[in-house]
Amino acid sequence: MAMKLYDxxxxxDDHRFSPYCWRVRMALAHKSLEVETLPWRFTEKEAIAFSxxxxxxxxxxxxxxxxxxxxxxEYLDETYPQKPLFxxxxxxxxxxxxxxWVETQVNPVIGRIILVDLFGMIHDKDKAYFKExxxxxxxxxxxxxxxxxPAQIEALDRALVPLRNTLKIQPYIAGAAPNYADYxxxxxxxxxxxxAPVEVLPDEDDPVRAWRDRLLDMYDGLARDxxxxxxx
Amino acid sequence: MAMKLYDxxxxxDDHRFSPYCWRVRMALAHKSLEVETLPWRFTEKEAIAFSxxxxxxxxxxxxxxxxxxxxxxEYLDETYPQKPLFxxxxxxxxxxxxxxWVETQVNPVIGRIILVDLFGMIHDKDKAYFKExxxxxxxxxxxxxxxxxPAQIEALDRALVPLRNTLKIQPYIAGAAPNYADYxxxxxxxxxxxxAPVEVLPDEDDPVRAWRDRLLDMYDGLARDxxxxxxx
Numbered sequence: 202m203a204m205k206l207y208d209x210x211x212x213x214d215d216h217r218f219s220p221y222c223w224r225v226r227m228a229l230a231h232k233s234l235e236v237e238t239l240p241w242r243f244t245e246k247e248a249i250a251f252s253x254x255x256x257x258x259x260x261x262x263x264x265x266x267x268x269x270x271x272x273x274x275e276y277l278d279e280t281y282p283q284k285p286l287f288x289x290x291x292x293x294x295x296x297x298x299x300x301x302w303v304e305t306q307v308n309p310v311i312g313r314i315i316l317v318d319l320f321g322m323i324h325d326k327d328k329a330y331f332k333e334x335x336x337x338x339x340x341x342x343x344x345x346x347x348x349x350x351p352a353q354i355e356a357l358d359r360a361l362v363p364l365r366n367t368l369k370i371q372p373y374i375a376g377a378a379p380n381y382a383d384y385x386x387x388x389x390x391x392x393x394x395x396x397a398p399v400e401v402l403p404d405e406d407d408p409v410r411a412w413r414d415r416l417l418d419m420y421d422g423l424a425r426d427x428x429x430x431x432x433x
Numbered sequence: 434m435a436m437k438l439y440d441x442x443x444x445x446d447d448h449r450f451s452p453y454c455w456r457v458r459m460a461l462a463h464k465s466l467e468v469e470t471l472p473w474r475f476t477e478k479e480a481i482a483f484s485x486x487x488x489x490x491x492x493x494x495x496x497x498x499x500x501x502x503x504x505x506x507e508y509l510d511e512t513y514p515q516k517p518l519f520x521x522x523x524x525x526x527x528x529x530x531x532x533x534w535v536e537t538q539v540n541p542v543i544g545r546i547i548l549v550d551l552f553g554m555i556h557d558k559d560k561a562y563f564k565e566x567x568x569x570x571x572x573x574x575x576x577x578x579x580x581x582x583p584a585q586i587e588a589l590d591r592a593l594v595p596l597r598n599t600l601k602i603q604p605y606i607a608g609a610a611p612n613y614a615d616y617x618x619x620x621x622x623x624x625x626x627x628x629a630p631v632e633v634l635p636d637e638d639d640p641v642r643a644w645r646d647r648l649l650d651m652y653d654g655l656a657r658d659x660x661x662x663x664x665x
Contacts, residue, residue, distance in 0.1 A: 289521030294608025295531065301595040302534060363533040376526025 210240035220392035227384035230420035286381035318397035368408035398432040442472030452624035459616040462652035518613035549579040550629035600640035630664040
């Protein structure tokens with residue numbers, strides 16, 4: 202029986218934008234594991250109450266449920282050891298630094314570029330929660346957050362320098378082929394791509410963009426085929 | 434026969450401050466490999482001309498010489514596979530992102546804190562080279578570089594957030610025990626420690642400081658016993 206993944210959705214059922222859920226979807230595809238994704242909105246707390254907490258991704262595998270994208274990746278490597286998401290204890294350890302780097306140095310910058318657009322596309326019932334939680338996280342009004350998009354795109358360009366330099370030397374963060382560290386970073390760029398009709402990597406010669414393209418094409422174009430907003 | 438390492442030195446032979454050389458010294462100790470370090474100054478290009486380039490670290494292992502700290506780590510894992518510096522291909526791949534993160538997001542901040550002090554301790558014959566190369570790299574006069582040390586120490590505190598968050602979860606970057614990724618980052622903090630009589634991690638409760646302490650104590654206190662300047 203296919204696993205089930207509670208996957209954050211916008212007003213449209215097929216608008217899937219969560220960076221954390223995208224990590225898990227790429228991880229499942231990496232291992233050639235089938236999954237049925239269930240659209241879930243921020244305020245549908247009762248639908249995932251069985252997981253003992255109130256955030257997605259939540260993966261249901263038969264009788265077992267696992268939440269938190271990092272814990273899901275560990276669960277998948279333990280339960281389905283083929284094609285590891287981390288091929289060693291050290292790689293898994295170092296993966297935590299990649300996660301912390303993305304979540305503290307990259308995601309806040311991307312958030313400032315896209316959150317106003319994303320706000321327009323989430324379900325009406327989620328809007329009050331989203332506005333309040335994001336304004337609290339960033340310490341300012343949503344509109345102020347995204348006031349200077351060109352400057353924020355330049356800030357993202359700077360934030361990605363360590364990744365860019367790495368990709369000048371090797372095709373993936375994990376070396377010759379991607380692992381979960383790649384999906385952690387990719388999830389954030391897929392979040393941007395599915396949240397606002399703006400190219401956050403405007404330089405066509407950027408090695409980060411070429412790497413994103415390779416990941417978009419993987420697994421029969423799983424991420425490339427995702428619904429994304431078009432410029433008005 | 435013990436290996437030899439050309440190791441950057443200040444005016445005093447036993448003042449060893451290069452972050453790249455410290456990476457290699459920790460890597461050699463990690464593998465319990467003996468090494469004789471040879472003090473070398475920036476302008477002693479002819480002494481290492483045999484390596485085909487003009488920078489240290491240069492490791493000489495019998496007939497073989499290897500330069501560049503990353504290449505030395507790879508050489509050591511290939512030649513002396515015991516206690517790997519990276520225990521898998523993915524860990525090595527991800528190590529490159531750690532290296533790029535340190536060199537672009539951390540080292541420039543530490544440089545601004547310490548370079549004026551370090552300038553006072555390098556060999557007289559190196560001073561013209563050092564001043565010119567560092568002023569070119571940072572785009573300003575050495576004195577201007579280090580004008581506001583408290584602000585730079587706060588900037589370092591922010592730059593280290595991904596590492597700090599990681600070390601709240603696990604004792605080393607590589608997980609339960611250190612690997613070369615830890616030594617890459619540690620080398621930069623040892624560079625700070627051996628270059629200026631200033632505590633760049635002033636918060637005694639900082640998990641980064643506890644991690645640094647653990648690494649200072651390793652290998653019979655190899656790094657802790659290094660010569661360091663005292664406050665005047």
